[in-house]
Amino acid sequence: MTTVALLGLGVVLPSPGASATAAADTTPPTAPAAPRTSDLSCTAVTFSWSASSDNVGVAFYDIYHDGQLMTSVPGTALSARLTVAPGATWGLYVNARDAAGNVSQASSTVTVAVPQCQSDTEPPSTPTGVTATASGTTVTVRWRPATDNVGVTGYEVLRNGTQVGSTSGAGTTSFTDSGLAANTRYRYQVRARDAQANRSAASTAVAVTTGGSCATAVCSVTKVTTETDLPWGLTTLPDGQVLFGRRDAFEIVRLDPATGAKTVAGRMPGVAGTDGEGGVLGLAVATDFAADPWLYVMHTTTTDNRVVRVRYTGGVLSGTPQVLLTGIPRNKYHNGGRLRFGPDGKLYISTGDGQNGEWAQDLANLAGKVLRINRDGTIPSDNPFGTAVWSYGHRNPQGLAFDSQGRLWEQEFGNNVMDETNLIVRGGNYGWPRCEGTTGSCAEAGFIAPKRTYPVAEGSCSGIAVVRDALYIACLRGARLYRxxxxxxxxxxxxxxxxxxxxxxxxxxxxxxxxxxLTTSNYGDKDSVANNSNESILKVALGQ
Known part of the structure; x- marks a missing residue:
């Protein structure tokens, strides 16, 4: 067995040039088995696995944590020494790749809880200089930085003694609290935290009274219901009722916004999880839904990701789903999954790269793309390549939204540097895997630059929506809503x-x-276990 020592993240062995023999090979390797860890320290761990098999031969193993590529090693290696972050909890897994670029399904996930390099029981100092200023029903809290013997990693904001928000990083010393009651007095405190969860005492409280009406973009947030499974796709029907998907339970649920009452409309047949982010994903309905009540669903199967449509009549799903598009590569992560009807009446579909970055540049492959199809699954005659492909060079896009000019905006997960917001154009190439955000070989001819980027630690953003030509972006790791x-x-x-x-x-x-x-994904979003979540579906009232 060959062991490869790796001193950092992001070390990737490039895909070899495809020979005539390799190009004819379309059979992926089997999934690596028996993943395991050993020799864990606060900075490194040895990750091992049993060999995959392949009809030609395994050329590389690609190692990930939680959807982020860490490194690739030769096909002769069955272990690697990986750099890890002190105090982190990561899910490690590995895919096999052959010389033709075929990628296996992922191994099972091994969770590694990295110890700290030194014990630290000393809390940060208490933040000082706390102020709170009201603008309508929004309050902005500011404070001076705290200090710590090792380092401050963030702050927690308390309203009337209860934590209502947090910030990351020592340099972020303000917080905006939105959607408050009008003409109401609130007390705010701030406490600092470090990497080992030591917390300072709460600061001296400051009081502020909100104004008589909302003067900002976000006026109120109401928790309409909770969910034990992951509410992933969501769409509003013409009568105001809401349909959402339970990703790992494979169900479609009808939600009454007025009462919060939920009714299962049906269970999608033929769906399979991926021990990661697969399952029932995006939902969409066309503008003429009342007259032609099809619900469009993107979901994972045991072999692919696909788009289907099913009748929704009398409050329930009825009949056998019609399959519209198949053959979208699936994997543990990087399945994309968002659906959106455009003003042209076409259905737009975001697909992940299936954990094979080269597929994003392959116009013959549906992975790493924005796709466009007619509502019956046929290919529009004005698509740029005569296929379902509308744009390409995407890593894992999960947000699609149209603005008032009919332009398509897209939100895309980066690997470990930058997320992207892109303005999609017909036939456009957005650069992945050569370019991530504005890093890498982004100057290559033909690559289209993003309109905005976000550090992954402040982003990992998924869904997007446009309301009155304001773009709203929902973020996972960043745990925030951008506007x-x-x-x-x-x-x-x-x-x-x-x-x-x-x-x-x-x-x-x-x-x-x-x-x-808004929906949350706080628990159970990195496995395919049904009903192991504790999520919220939130209603946001907007102001200016």
């Missing part, structure tokens, strides 16, 4: 809301009354 004004082909006036208030935000969708729906 940006669409001005020409730029995004301006970017603001952050709900930072740490509700945790990881997955889906944001327009509501029937001009507001937003």
């Amino acid at each position: 940006a004004t669409i001005s020409g082909d730029s995004l301006t006036g970017v603001q952050q809301y709900l930072n740490g208030t509700y945790g990881r935000l997955r889906t944001v969708e327009p509501s029937a009354d001009g507001g937003l729906w």
Whole structure:
């Protein structure tokens, strides 16, 4: 067995040039088996696995944690020494890849809890200089930085003694609290935390009284219901009722916004999880749904990701789903999954790269793309390549939304550097895997630059929505909602809301009354176990 020592992340062995023999090979290797760890320290771990088999031969093993590529090693290696982050909890897994670029399904996930390099029981100092200023029903809290013997990693904001938000990083010393009651007095405190969860005492409280009406973009947030499974796709029907998917339970649920009552409309047949992010994903309905009631669903099977449609009549799913598009590569992560009807009546579909970056540049492959099909699954005659492909060079896009000019905006997960917001054009190449955000070989001819980027630690954003030409972006790791004004082909006036208030935000969708729906993904979003979550579906009232 060969062991490869790796001193950092992001070390990738490039895919070899495909020979005539390799190009004819379309059979992927089997999934690596028996993944395991050993020799764990605060900075490194040895990750091992049993060999995959392949009809020609395994050329590489690609090692990931939680959907992020760490490194690739030769096919002769069955272990690697990986650099890890002190105090992190990561899910490690490995895929096999052959010389033709065929990628296996992933191994099972091994969770590694990395110890700290030194014990630290000393809390940070208490933040000082706390102020709170009201603008309508929004309050902005500011404070001076705290200090720590090792380092401050963030702050927690308390309203009336209860934590309502958090910030990450020692340099972020402000927080916006939105959607408060009018003409109401609130008390705010701030406490600092370090990497080992030591917390300072709460600061001296400051009081502020809100104004008589909302004067900001986010006016109120209401928890309409909770969920034990992951609410991933969500769409609003013409009568104002909401349908959402339970990703790992494979069910479609009808939600009454007025009462919060939920009714299972049906269970999608033929769905399979991926021990990661597969399952029932995006949902969409066309503008003429009342006359032609099809529900469009993207979901994972045991062999692929696909798009189907099923009748929704009398409040329930009926009949056998019609399969519209198959053969979208699936894997543990990187399945994409968002659906959106455009003003042209076509169905747009975001697909992940299936954990094979080269597929994103392969126009013969449906992975790493934005696709466009007619509602019956046929290919529109004006698609740029005569296939379902509308744009390419994407890593894992999970957000699609159209603005008032009919332009398509897209949100895309980066690997470990930058997330992207892109303005999609017909036939456009957005650069992955050669370019991530604005890093890498982004100057290559033909690559289209993103309109905005976000550090992965402040992003990992999934769904997007456009309301009155403001773009709203829901972020998982960043645990916040971004709002940006669409001005020409730029995004301006970017603001952050709900930072740490509700945790990881997955889906944001327009509501029937001009507001937003938000869903969370705080628990169980990295496995395929049904009903192991504790999520919220939130209704957001918007102001200016």
